[in-house]
Amino acid sequence: MSRTAHRVCPLKRLSSARAKTCSPVRLMSSSTLAEEAKPLPSSPCTKYKARTHIVSTPSTHTSEILDRSAKYILPVYARPQFALSHGKGSWVWDVDGNKYLDFSAGIAVNALGHADDGVVQVLAEQAGKLLHTSNVYHHEWAGKLAELLVTLTAKEGGLGFSAGQTHPSPPSAKVFFSNSGTEANEGALKVARKVGKERWAAVKPDRNWDDAACDKTRILCFEHSFHGRSMGALSVTSNPKYQKPFLPLIPGVDVGTFNDFASIEALITDQTCAVILEPIQGEGGIGVAQTEWLRAVRQKCDEVGAILIYDEIQCGLYRSGTLWAHSSLPVECHPDIVTIAxxxxxxYPIGSVLLRDSVSDSMTAGTHGTTFGGSPLACAIGHHVLSRLADRHMVAQVNETSAYLMGRLNLLPKWFPNILQSNVRGRGLILGLGFKDATIPGKVVSMARERGVFVLTAGSDAVRLVPSLNVSKEEVDFAVDVIEGCLGSL
Structure with a gap:
């Protein structure tokens, strides 16, 4: 192996290093983060222009792992030539002991970071009691997690509930548990197709919902969307790169332009059974849906009897700073269904579909199902994680850290105007830097990784930052310092 020694400085040593080459930000303990404001830098950090995590020849251990993967695993992923071993919080280590700050959080999955003590404890305890039952039988955790999802939504806003308003006790909505976000979207589309047929039959004398003449089956999605890789979810993921090898996909799908009013007027018709969209597009470039556009989509859906589905798989569960990305919006913008994962x-793999009662009434025994979805283990962990994410101190930390990260990122277009677009995209801790040259984001992702930080691309022209929701301001500083070093090198 020829690799430079581990160079990611421990947090205790960051402040002295920054004093020479980076912005004068004083490090604080986690107990004082909420009490003192950290000053923003006056110039970009230059400490990380040089690469620190370079592999010229993989170690014997790494080579064995890579060779075995190449021999036995379907080669559908393009991955860097190292292998991760373990993590803690926002940090991960490879098998050779090199340390990285994970600002991708497993693609916006590890909300509480890696190897969280509470998650580990719940996993171990529940696995020792009841791991899997199938949905032939009840168990205690599915109902508890479903109740928490519904009551939090009623309290904090979403799915027709206004934040801070008094609602019936207990509030009413339904949950279906799946294994993944793709499966959640598949379930939502199936519900919308069935409801659409029933609504068609309700206004047709002497017609049944299963009549072959029913034409209320069309689905509208939007450009730059990403809803999954199965045939149904892929059919509403409007990216030719993903779709082309697998054509033909399911019929009856229309594609509109995100935030475009003309699209919804032209494409949401009496034949439309479902409209599916992301309030904040993740894979597609961190585009945020405009409030008035969402209101118009909701109104048009109501006019024609179409089901409105919000895919909040990446932007939901406090990543945007609120429970749902649409929680703070007027109820006139709210969906009929929210998909979660x-x-x-x-x-731990889990997905869910959260439905208004007016939609869920269509689904009866046998109309949908899953073997593994909603297992005792998945739901026990989910209940633990969601309970912690919903804690007021946690939500406050997310919003405080987001404001600090946004403050730092907003300086970058001013310092690097020839490289970056003028506005930082997104909100909360789902943020994106737009680039003027679409060939650059992939390079920046590689450069950041070579300096000890994981970030992601988004769409064709953006770098995506989706760290763990409990990421610290010290970790934000290191990540942005590295990005500044990468941009300075360009």
């Missing part, structure tokens, strides 16, 4: 169990 990524952070719900902090990396």
């Amino acid at each position: 990524k952070p719900l169990a902090n990396g």
Whole structure:
């Protein structure tokens, strides 16, 4: 192996290093983060222009792992030539002991970071009691997690509930548990197709919902969307790169332009059974839906009897700073269905569909199902994770850290105007830097990794930052310092 020694400075040594080459930000303990404001830098950090995590020849251990993967694993992923071993909080280490700050959080999954003590404890305890039952039988945790999702939504806003308003006790909505976000979207589309057929039959004398003449089956999605890789979810993921090898996909899908009013007027018709969109697009470039546009989508859906689905798999569960990305919006912008997955169990696979009662009434025994979805283990972990994410101190920390990160990122277009677009995209801790040259984001992702930080691309022209929701300001400083070093090197 020829690799430079581990160079990611421990946090205790960051402040002295920054005094010479970076912005004068004084480090604080986690107990004082909320009490003192950290000053923003006056110039970009230059400490991380040089690469620190370079592999010229993989170690024997790493080579064995890579060779075995190449021999036996379907080669559908392009991955860097090292292998991760373990993590803690926002940090991960590879098998050779090199340390990285994970500002991708497993693609917005590890909301509480890696190897969280509470998650580990719940996982171990529940695995020792009841791991899997199938949905032939009840168990205690699915109902508890579903209740928490519904009551939090009623309290904090979403799905037709106004934040801070008094609602019936207990509030009413329904939950279906799946294994992933893709499966959640599949379930939501199935519900919308069934409801659409029933609504069609309700206004047609002597017609049944299963009549072959029913044409209320069309689905509208939007450009730059990402809803999953199965055939149904892929059909509403409007990216030719993903779709083309697998054509033909399911029929009856229309594609509109995000935040475009003309699209919804032209494409939401009496034949539309469902409209699916992300309030904040993740994979597509961190585009945020305009409030008035969402209001118009909701109104048009109501006019034609279409189901409105919000895919909050990446932007939901406090990543945007509120429970749902649409929680703070007027109820006139709210969906009929919300799909959920990524952070719900902090990396243990789970997805869910949250439905208004007016929609869920269509689904009866046998109309949908899953073998593994909603297992005792997944739901126990999900209940633990969601309870902690909903804690007022945690939500306050997310918003405080987001404001600090946004403050630092907003300086970058001013310092690097030839490289970056003028506005930072997103909100909360789902943020994106837009680049003027679409060939640059992929390079910046590689450069940041070579300096000890994981970030992601988004769409064709952005770098995405989706750290763990309990990321510290010290860790924000290190991540942005590295990005500044990368931009300075360009």
